[in-house]
Amino acid sequence: MQAVMAFENAPPFAAPLRFFLTAPLFAVLAGLLIAFEGPDLFASRWTPGALAATHLLTVCFMLQVMLGALIQIMPVFTGANLKRPLAVARIVHVGLSAGALLLASGFYSGIPGLLSSAALVLALTVLLFLAATVLALSGVPSTSPTIRGLKLALLGLAGVVGLGVLMALALAYGWALPLAALADLHAGWGLGGWAGVLLAAMAYVVVPMFQLTPGYPMRASWWFPVAMLGMLLLWSAAVLAEWPWLVRLSQFAAAVAGMAFAGLTLRLQAKRRRARADATYRYWQLGLSASIVALLMLASAALWPDAVGVEGWTLVFGVLLVAGGFLPFIAGMLYKIVPFLAWLHLQECGKAKVPAPAMNKLLPDVNTRRQMLAYAAALLLLLATVPFAGWLARPAGVVFAVANGWLWWNLASAIRRYRQAEIDISRKLAAK
Amino acid sequence: MTHPKTPHVVDARYMEPPEPFVATMEMLDTLKEGEKMLLLLFREPHPLYKVLRQNGHDYEVEQVADGTFEILISR
Numbered sequence: 491m492q493a494v495m496a497f498e499n500a501p502p503f504a505a506p507l508r509f510f511l512t513a514p515l516f517a518v519l520a521g522l523l524i525a526f527e528g529p530d531l532f533a534s535r536w537t538p539g540a541l542a543a544t545h546l547l548t549v550c551f552m553l554q555v556m557l558g559a560l561i562q563i564m565p566v567f568t569g570a571n572l573k574r575p576l577a578v579a580r581i582v583h584v585g586l587s588a589g590a591l592l593l594a595s596g597f598y599s600g601i602p603g604l605l606s607s608a609a610l611v612l613a614l615t616v617l618l619f620l621a622a623t624v625l626a627l628s629g630v631p632s633t634s635p636t637i638r639g640l641k642l643a644l645l646g647l648a649g650v651v652g653l654g655v656l657m658a659l660a661l662a663y664g665w666a667l668p669l670a671a672l673a674d675l676h677a678g679w680g681l682g683g684w685a686g687v688l689l690a691a692m693a694y695v696v697v698p699m700f701q702l703t704p705g706y707p708m709r710a711s712w713w714f715p716v717a718m719l720g721m722l723l724l725w726s727a728a729v730l731a732e733w734p735w736l737v738r739l740s741q742f743a744a745a746v747a748g749m750a751f752a753g754l755t756l757r758l759q760a761k762r763r764r765a766r767a768d769a770t771y772r773y774w775q776l777g778l779s780a781s782i783v784a785l786l787m788l789a790s791a792a793l794w795p796d797a798v799g800v801e802g803w804t805l806v807f808g809v810l811l812v813a814g815g816f817l818p819f820i821a822g823m824l825y826k827i828v829p830f831l832a833w834l835h836l837q838e839c840g841k842a843k844v845p846a847p848a849m850n851k852l853l854p855d856v857n858t859r860r861q862m863l864a865y866a867a868a869l870l871l872l873l874a875t876v877p878f879a880g881w882l883a884r885p886a887g888v889v890f891a892v893a894n895g896w897l898w899w900n901l902a903s904a905i906r907r908y909r910q911a912e913i914d915i916s917r918k919l920a921a922k
Numbered sequence: 923m924t925h926p927k928t929p930h931v932v933d934a935r936y937m938e939p940p941e942p943f944v945a946t947m948e949m950l951d952t953l954k955e956g957e958k959m960l961l962l963l964f965r966e967p968h969p970l971y972k973v974l975r976q977n978g979h980d981y982e983v984e985q986v987a988d989g990t991f992e993i994l995i996s997r
Contacts, residue, residue, distance in 0.1 A: 569968035633983060634966045634991070694989075698964035702936050705964030705989025763936050 501561060501575030503835050507905065508583045509558025510824055514898035516550030516590070517817070521868075521891025523598075528887075529879035535804050541597035547812055548680060549612070550590040555820050556688060557582055557619055559827065560640075567695055568637045570626040578622045585615030593658065602662035609658035616651045620644060635711035639691025642715040646683025649722065653679060671729050671737070675722075682744050683722045685816055687715045690751055692823075700826050701771055703758040710754060717747045734795075742792035745785040752778045752785070769858035773822030776866060780814025802876040809872050813890075821865065821897055828901050829853040832908035836915060844918045847911050853904040861900055865893040927994055930959040935990060943970055946995070950979070953997040961993040 520543045524531055531539035561579050564570050572578060589611035596604030623644060632638040653676040660667045694706050721744040728736035756778050759771065787807045791797045798804060829849040836846035871886035923931045932949050934942030942963060949959050961967070966983065974981055980996040 566969055567965075569966075569971060634985065636965070695965045698935070698989075699939065702938070705935070708985050708987050708989050711989060 501565070501572065501579070503831055505575045505579035506558040506562035506827075506831070508579060509554045509561075510828055511898070511901060511905070512583070512587060513551045513554040513558075513820075514894050514901065516546050516554070517894035518891045518898065519550070519594075520546035521887045521889075521894060523594075523887070524872075524890060525884045525887030527883070529883045532805060532875055532879040532883055535808060538598050538600060540805075542594040544808065544812070545590065545597060546594050547817065549593060550587070552685060552812075552816055552820060553590070554583075554586055555824065556685065557586065559692075559823070560623065560688075562827070562831070563692070564623065564626060564640075567692070568627065568630055568640060570623075570630045572622055572626045578619070582615055582619050585611055585618070589615055596658070596662075605658045606662040609655040609662070613651060613655045616647065620648060634694075635706070635708075635715070636691045636694045638712065639687055639694070639715040642719050643684055643688035643691055645719060646679055646685075646687050646722070649726075650676060650680035650684050668729070674737075675725060675729050678725055678741070678744065679722055681811060681816070682718050682748065686748060686751075687718050689816070689819055690714050690718075693755060696823065696826070697755060697758060697774075701759060701774075702763040704761055706754065706758065710750070714747060714751050718744060721747065738792040738795065742789050745789040745792065748785045749782050749789070752781045756782075768825075768855055769862045770822040770826050772859070772862055773818040773825070773865075776862075776869075777815045777818035777822070780810045780818070780869070781816075784810035784815060805876045806873060809869075809876070813872055814869050818865070818869075821862070824897070824901060825853065825858050828904050832904060836908065836911050839912055839915045839919075841919065843922060844915045846915070847907075852907050852911070853900060857900050857903070861893065861896040864889070864896055868893040925960050925962075925992075927992065928958045928960050930957060931962065932959065933962045935962050935964050942967065943973075946970060947973075950995065950997065955997055957997050959995050959997075961995060963991050963993065964989055966991055967993070 523539060523543050523546065527537075527539035531537055531543065534540065535544075558579065561572060561575050561582075564572055589608050592604050592611060593608035595601075596608050627637075627641060627644075630637060632641065653672060657667070657669060657672055657676060659665065660669065690711075694711050697703055698705050721740045725737055725740035725744070728734075728740060755774070759774065759778075762771075764771075784807050787797075787803070787810070791803070791807075829852045832852050833846050833849045840846055868886065868890040871882055871889050875882040875886045923933050925931045930949060930953060932942070932945045934945060937945065942961065946959070946961050953959055961970075971981065974995060982994045984992045984994075986992060
């Protein structure tokens, strides 16, 4: 009955799967770019290679998985029904992949036409996604912190993409804008307002559900998304008014809010009732720890602006928050979502007559744990590359590409086993 | 386990899916006309809500301070 129930609420498996299977390949590309460019990429956050690699990770990897996952889980987490989810998934997947590749190549080559094309394609794609999700959520009351968080995260998505498009056009056409201040704000909306708030909204459900922890306390879970969005609006106003003290104050407050969320999640995980520490749990521990260190750096820099002048400060912060924080959260979730969805679909195929194989048969723990260790090694290498770029940049890029290629291989293998199990179940049903 | 709202309680806060759904449907089957049951979860079970509505059950939801959703379901 569970399988029937879930299927009535869930879009076809093919809708999210396309996002989940292409995203790791872009992270491989980012690793190869780092290996190809070598030490030059780490000269500053503004090098063409660094900008291209950053957007390969944030747009091509993070945004891919986040939009794909939302298409899948919105009905289950919010009760909202996305109209024509497979059609939306197809268009958004193509638009996002093409737009992100245009963007990365635009940054890398500096060709204005590529940047403006990327801005147009990404703007249209995200607008379509926002229209579909806002339509689905209209009339859905915010009865839980997850629903309210998701609605606010969509505002964050509009904010980060709006600012990104503005800056891409400014770079392409040479508009005079305060690009450094806008780039910080764009990163704040992307990592705090969109990815951070979305992560929290999803964590309220998935952390207790998959890791058997206590729930997030009501007051904290309702207020975190509001506090984060409030700080970003304040930060935006401060940039417009050109008040650096208010920029720093809002950055400090956003960092404290983020640390409070990460610290709370670590505390809940310490009380979990599932004794076994699987790759998802370990990935989340890594992500939460790295995020707390990165946010401590942000808070410190807000209090002592001279810290940003320390060589490598901004690069270490970026690597810690993106490659150390968000990518591990996402990889950890992929390791739960993909086998869970595959199992759910096999349950449906079996029609309660032929049992589905267990989830750890579809994606064995040993494979995911080893991949996680490879990813942790890649992260350490990337961090060590900031002070020792001459020695480590190329090996770090290669190891990062291998670790993400391994993630892709593990997910693709789970899908291969799923397809084989689907054939076996059909045969057994036919023989009955 | 009993609760001030009803003696019929499924505490599914530390259960893995699909156990909360199965336990709720099993308890609903044991209730007499006019009785109510309480489901405790750390999330809102939207797919279950849909099944409850389809089967003509009323339900009320309240979230309490520790993050628990108390879902009171009428037979």
